[in-house]
Amino acid sequence: MGNEGERPENLGRRRFLTATTAVVGAVGAGFVAVPFIKSWNPSERAKLAGAPVVQDISALAEGQQLVLKWRGQPVYVARRSKAMLDLLPTMDSLLADPASDNTGQQPEYARNEWRSIKPEILVLVAVCTHLGCAPEFIPELKPQPFDANWKGGYFCPCHKSRYDLAGRVYSSQPAPANLPVPPYHFADDNTLVIGVDPSAGGAA
Structure with a gap:
């Protein structure tokens, strides 16, 4: 269909960029989630108190x-x-x-x-x-x-x-x-x- 006329090297590059974007997005979401999850745990100050x-x-x-x-x-x-x-x-x-x-x-x-x-x-x-x-x-x-x-x-x-x-x-x-x-x-x-x-x- 839309990719039928593309050269093989261009098609491979597009697939690589799509996969890379998805991976980076997932990693970024992970970094955002970690501080949020850690905030559920008692702080060190609270434990010390x-x-x-x-x-x-x-x-x-x-x-x-x-x-x-x-x-x-x-x-x-x-x-x-x-x-x-x-x-x-x-x-x-x-x-x-x-x-x-x-x-x-x-x-x-x-x-x-x-x-x-x-x-x-x-x-x-x-x-x-x-x-x-x-x-x-x-x-x-x-x-x-x-x-x-x-x-x-x-x-x-x-x-x-x-x-x-x-x-x-x-x-x-x-x-x-x-x-x-x-x-x-x-x-x-x-x-x-x-x-x-x-x-x-x-x-x-």
Whole structure:
């Protein structure tokens, strides 16, 4: 029909160009599709942020602590007794930042004498602010080998930094700052949610 009078070499060239155009079009569509498909997957930033951690703390007794994991880091959750809370105001003279003036170490709603939403429940990122070790929870109010006047709190055995029962660092320690308080809130009286502050999801 329309190609009957064409020379064989012209017909071959036309077929080659037609096939090449189709291949290039398909490859181009593939490059367009890849970023679109990748956008369906969680971003690396979202993966790093991590999902909130929900924990029932109804069985947590006074003087006890549980360890959770959030964003790849350990988080301490401790229940303090009235005696422990009454001791906190007496510690100020021993501490480097008793009033939590380093605002980067806790949300504003935890910048109080307990460094917590509920006075009895302490929530801390369990990473020493010196070199990232995990401090030990030593709640007993009695002399210790590292402190004859120990009033309870956290002790980092790696480089001997000490923190009180609100995670506030003692003066003249290797650690330069208080233990961080992560964002958190209480979904109800016994349900702790770590990773979401009160304004973003739930009653405090």
